[in-house]
Amino acid sequence: MPQFDLKLIKTIKYQRSEVEKGYTDQTLYVNISDPEIATKPVDPKTKEVFIGGKGYDLWLLWNAVEPNTQWNDPQNTICIASGPMGGTPIYPGSGKSIVTTLSPLTGAAIDSNVGGYFGPYLKFSGFDAMEIQGKSSADTVIYIDGISREVQLLSARGLPENSYEMSTLLTEHFADGKPRGISVVSAGPGAKNTLIGCLNFSWYDVKRKRARYKQAGRGGIGSVFADKGIKALVVRWDSVNIETNNPADKATLKEVARLHTRNIVELDPKQNEMARIGTTHLVTIMNDHDCLPTHNFRYGSHPQAPNLGQQVYRLLFDPGFDGCWMGCTVACSHGIKDFVPLSGPFKGRKVFVDGPEYETIAGCGSNLGIFDPHTVAELNFYCDAYGLDTISVGTAIAFAMECFEMGLINETHTAGMDLSFGNRLNALELVHQMATGTGFGCIVGQGVRKMKEKFAADFGADPAILADIGMEAKGLEFSEYMTKESLAQQGGYGLALKGPQHDEAWLIFLDMVHNFMPTFEQKAEALHWFPMFRTWFSLCGLCKLPWNDIVPEDNIDTPEPAKVMKHVEWYSDYFSAVTGRPAKPDDLVSMSEAVYNFQRLFNLKMGFGRREHDNLPYRAVGPVTELEYESRAERYDKQLKENCNLDINAKSTAEKVNLLRQFRESQYETLKDAVYERRGWTTDGIPTVAKVKSLGIDFPEVLELLEANGVRE
Numbered sequence: 232m233p234q235f236d237l238k239l240i241k242t243i244k245y246q247r248s249e250v251e252k253g254y255t256d257q258t259l260y261v262n263i264s265d266p267e268i269a270t271k272p273v274d275p276k277t278k279e280v281f282i283g284g285k286g287y288d289l290w291l292l293w294n295a296v297e298p299n300t301q302w303n304d305p306q307n308t309i310c311i312a313s314g315p316m317g318g319t320p321i322y323p324g325s326g327k328s329i330v331t332t333l334s335p336l337t338g339a340a341i342d343s344n345v346g347g348y349f350g351p352y353l354k355f356s357g358f359d360a361m362e363i364q365g366k367s368s369a370d371t372v373i374y375i376d377g378i379s380r381e382v383q384l385l386s387a388r389g390l391p392e393n394s395y396e397m398s399t400l401l402t403e404h405f406a407d408g409k410p411r412g413i414s415v416v417s418a419g420p421g422a423k424n425t426l427i428g429c430l431n432f433s434w435y436d437v438k439r440k441r442a443r444y445k446q447a448g449r450g451g452i453g454s455v456f457a458d459k460g461i462k463a464l465v466v467r468w469d470s471v472n473i474e475t476n477n478p479a480d481k482a483t484l485k486e487v488a489r490l491h492t493r494n495i496v497e498l499d500p501k502q503n504e505m506a507r508i509g510t511t512h513l514v515t516i517m518n519d520h521d522c523l524p525t526h527n528f529r530y531g532s533h534p535q536a537p538n539l540g541q542q543v544y545r546l547l548f549d550p551g552f553d554g555c556w557m558g559c560t561v562a563c564s565h566g567i568k569d570f571v572p573l574s575g576p577f578k579g580r581k582v583f584v585d586g587p588e589y590e591t592i593a594g595c596g597s598n599l600g601i602f603d604p605h606t607v608a609e610l611n612f613y614c615d616a617y618g619l620d621t622i623s624v625g626t627a628i629a630f631a632m633e634c635f636e637m638g639l640i641n642e643t644h645t646a647g648m649d650l651s652f653g654n655r656l657n658a659l660e661l662v663h664q665m666a667t668g669t670g671f672g673c674i675v676g677q678g679v680r681k682m683k684e685k686f687a688a689d690f691g692a693d694p695a696i697l698a699d700i701g702m703e704a705k706g707l708e709f710s711e712y713m714t715k716e717s718l719a720q721q722g723g724y725g726l727a728l729k730g731p732q733h734d735e736a737w738l739i740f741l742d743m744v745h746n747f748m749p750t751f752e753q754k755a756e757a758l759h760w761f762p763m764f765r766t767w768f769s770l771c772g773l774c775k776l777p778w779n780d781i782v783p784e785d786n787i788d789t790p791e792p793a794k795v796m797k798h799v800e801w802y803s804d805y806f807s808a809v810t811g812r813p814a815k816p817d818d819l820v821s822m823s824e825a826v827y828n829f830q831r832l833f834n835l836k837m838g839f840g841r842r843e844h845d846n847l848p849y850r851a852v853g854p855v856t857e858l859e860y861e862s863r864a865e866r867y868d869k870q871l872k873e874n875c876n877l878d879i880n881a882k883s884t885a886e887k888v889n890l891l892r893q894f895r896e897s898q899y900e901t902l903k904d905a906v907y908e909r910r911g912w913t914t915d916g917i918p919t920v921a922k923v924k925s926l927g928i929d930f931p932e933v934l935e936l937l938e939a940n941g942v943r944e
Contacts, residue, residue: 235389235400237372242383243268247357252479253315253809254278258291259358259382261373263459264305264365268382273359280927284314285342285769286826287360288331289833292340295364298836302335302451303458305366311350311416311464312360315810317772318351319478319558320471322488322805323495324774326351326556328432334450334729335426336623336678337706339837340830341450341729344769346555346564347432348414351772352377352468355475367460374405375466378412387462393576393616394419394431394444397463402435402442405465411435415442416464418453419618424668425676427623427708428453431615438551444585445555445564448620449732450707451678457618471557479811487804491777495560499781505563508541508548510589515540517593522713522739524598526652527629528702528850529859531713535602539592543604549583561776563588572609574659577616587611587621593711594625599632600652610662617666619676624665626708627675628658630682630701639692645671679703699849705730705839714851716866717743718895719754722902725847726758728830734775735762741793755905757793764799766823771806778802825926828910828918832928835917836936842916845903853895857884860891867891913942920944 248255256273273287281290288310295308309332319325328350334341353361356377363373370387391397398415406413415433422428429448436443447453478484499505503512514536517523521531537543549568554561567584587595587607595610596602614621628650634640635650642648648657648671664672674685683701686692702709707730714720720743723736738757741747748754768775779795786792799816806814814822834840854860860867861884871879871887875894879887907914911922920937921944923929937943 233389233391233396233400235387237385237387240384240386241266241268242381244381245270245357247377247380250355250475250477252811253476254283255354255357255359257358258287259361259375261361261363261382261384262365263363263367263371263384263461266365266384268384270358280825282314282770282822282826283359284312284317284329284772285331285766287312288329288342289340289826289830291360291362292331292333293833293836295362296333298838300333302333302338302455305364307333307364307455309363309452309455309459310360311353313350313354314770314772316805318354318471318476319473319484319488319809320475321473321485321492321558323491323559323561323777324556325772326559327769327772327774328353328447329769329772330430330447330452332452332455333837334452334706335454336451336680337730337839339705339729339834339839341452341707342769343447343449343452344734344774345430345432345447346434346445346774348434348556349416349432349464349466351471351556352414352466355468355471356466363459363461365459369460370462371460372401372462373464375464377466377468390462392420394618395582395616398431398433398442398444401463401465402433405467410442411437412468414466417462417618418457419616419666421614421617421619421662421666421676422453423457424673425619425665426451426454426678426681427620427627427676428457428618429614429620430456431618434555439549439568439583441583443564443566443583444615446615446620448622450729451620453618453620476809478809480808483804484808487801487808491798491801492560494783495777495781498784499561502781504541505561505776505780508545509563509565511541511544511592513589514592517712520740520744521716524593524711524713526600527598527633527700528709528713529633529856530862531715533597533602536597538602539596539604539607547604547608559774561774561781563776567608570608570612572612574609574656575613575663577612582612584608584612585615590711591621591625594622595658598625598629598711599658601655601658603655606655606659609659613659613662613666617662619662619665622710623678623708624662625711626702627679627682628661630679631675633700634686634692634697637696639696640686640690644690678706679708680706699855701848702850703730704847704851705844707731709851712737712739714739715853718898718902719748719757721847721852721899722754722758722906724851725845725899726903726906727762728827728834731851735765737761747793751901751905754902755909758906759909760794760820763820763823763827764794766827767819770822770826825928828922828926829928831912831918832923832933832936835940840917842903842914845916847899849892849896852899853891854888857888860884860888870894917942
């Protein structure tokens with residue numbers, strides 16, 4: 232074991248607030264600059280309006296930062312919370328943490344929903360949420376011991392740089408012989424040297440006798456963590472059972488948990504087999520429906536896609552139960568045992584790879600033109616070890632590869648590297664360079680938005696082409712779904728509060744495959760309900776997969792099968808049983824609507840949150856190049872004839888590309904109008920005074936913000 236040293240800087244003993252109906256009504260504040268450690272009560276109004284999880288995070292962050300606060304200012308705050316249902320050991324998907332901070336990529340609030348044991352253990356230790364502020368020049372570890380009721384701030388020397396080895400050492404150090412009682416949050420050198428860092432949240436796998444990891448990936452949260460000088464967060468807790476969350480109605484909780492658990496156990500083997508193959512089944516499904524991003528989102532399918540699909544990973548994954556929280560029967564957190572990397576610091580050593588999941592396979596595989604599952608697994612492993620978001624890594628490298636193939640950049644810019652699509656070795660080399668902050672990887676690690684600026688200013692690339700093919704919106708790299716043929720999913724990405732991440736609205740199949748929402752009004756209604764309900768999972772400390780990835784057998788016969796209303800009803804019963812707060816399905820959406828609108832206002836506070844910020848790169852809307860058009864020429868020609876009433880027989884492909892662009896961009900603007908109206912926002916995309924009052928978020932500072940932005944009663 233490497234030698235390391237932890238030196239106590241500050242410590243407090245605290246009175247643990249016992250969990251009552253899913254809440255402790257107390258938060259933890261740590262400032263590593265001063266240093267300061269304090270506990271704070273939760274105001275009843277905060278509890279009523281913001282519910283928990285992401286809601287608590289946003290409220291704490293809102294009160295910590297000013298409109299001019301930058302991501303790397305000491306004032307920026309990292310907030311972590313679970314939620315009232317987080318930590319339930321008998322209900323599927325009930326172990327989530329939600330992390331929120333100001334993003335180095337977007338400048339606005341970013342949130343990430345992540346598995347592992349940290350959030351539930353934090354709550355059981357006495358805190359509904361924690362906020363970390365300040366910066367330290369020395370590596371710092373924050374240790375929360377819920378058993379001895381003590382919080383320590385420690386300086387650290389000699390800890391490994393990579394997240395895997397560091398979490399293993401800290402788990403062993405603090406476990407006192409019970410490693411399952413420890414959860415560690417860490418980043419890594421990639422987070423320190425890029426703007427696309429992620430956080431690894433650990434849980435202890437008793438069968439494999441090792442700490443394992445889930446990632447809070449999006450928006451550079453890990454980069455904020457590393458910039459603050461935080462090496463790790465560690466929490467210690469004891470055993471967990473149904474009593475630990477002290478639910479209001481234990482009998483009802485047991486019954487609804489039994490129903491949902493049985494539903495998953497019986498149907499998952501018949502549907503997606505997530506307990507065996509995780510989310511890898513999505514690869515071939517997306518490929519079959521022309522939705523699998525390939526070559527920087529140029530195309531939606533590839534003949535070699537099955538090389539990255541479920542049948543391959545069925546053989547690679549180590550068999551066994553793989554839930555990232557106790558009692559989750561979805562159990563989708565699979566991994567590869569005894570994998571041997573062919574590059575980097577772990578070259579030739581057996582390692583355990585946590586994953587890959589669909590987003591990593593698509594982002595670091597098909598989108599880069601790489602169809603070798605072993606390369607994807609190695610990229611996955613090193614991104615986790617270095618603390619890098621695989622989605623941003625994949626989308627950023629894909630952009631660089633297309634720029635290279637188009638001649639917008641060349642080997643003089645890439646330090647001699649050939650970045651053609653499919654170059655596996657150089658994709659790996661870029662990830663290693665991101666970890667060290669060297670070479671061309673240092674540029675790629677700044678994300679697509681900054682690459683566009685640099686390629687234009689320093690390399691002479693055409694800014695218009697870069698804008699069209701650079702797959703970012705609001706500064707955040709696209710997650711891995713093609714949106715060209717789904718106007719609703721274009722809205723799902725472009726109108727998402729934090730940027731193009733599928734956790735707000737995933738409407739491709741409903742729109743493109745099933746044609747369930749042909750009118751703008753129907754699309755707007757979907758872009759209201761689905762983001763609101765999906766937000767609710769992050770308020771409560773839940774995973775959304777048990778909701779709609781395994782569905783009742785009679786679901787197809789219900790009036791709104793996409794909503795999986797039987798499960799929604801179970802979730803409302805679950806919420807009521809834990810919190811004692813009576814709730815029906817519509818109430819869940821109302822809870823989320825308040826927080827959702829508040830986050831839109833938060834964006835406005837930080838200088839964003841208007842119509843112009845909901846724009847998309849044209850690659851997400853339609854074909855940028857003639858090759859893209861010709862790959863779907865029959866489809867595109869038909870759309871021009873039917874929707875634009877044009878005789879296109881004599882027109883060149885270039886002319887047709889421009890005509891289609893005019894039509895599709897106008898469609899997207901019309902969609903914005905419909906969604907803003909449905910959400911109760913102005914035509915500039917700002918919540919109205921009437922809307923914020925109806926939601927109970929008409930705080931004085933909110934009304935002042937609206938007034939300052941010209942929104943009045």
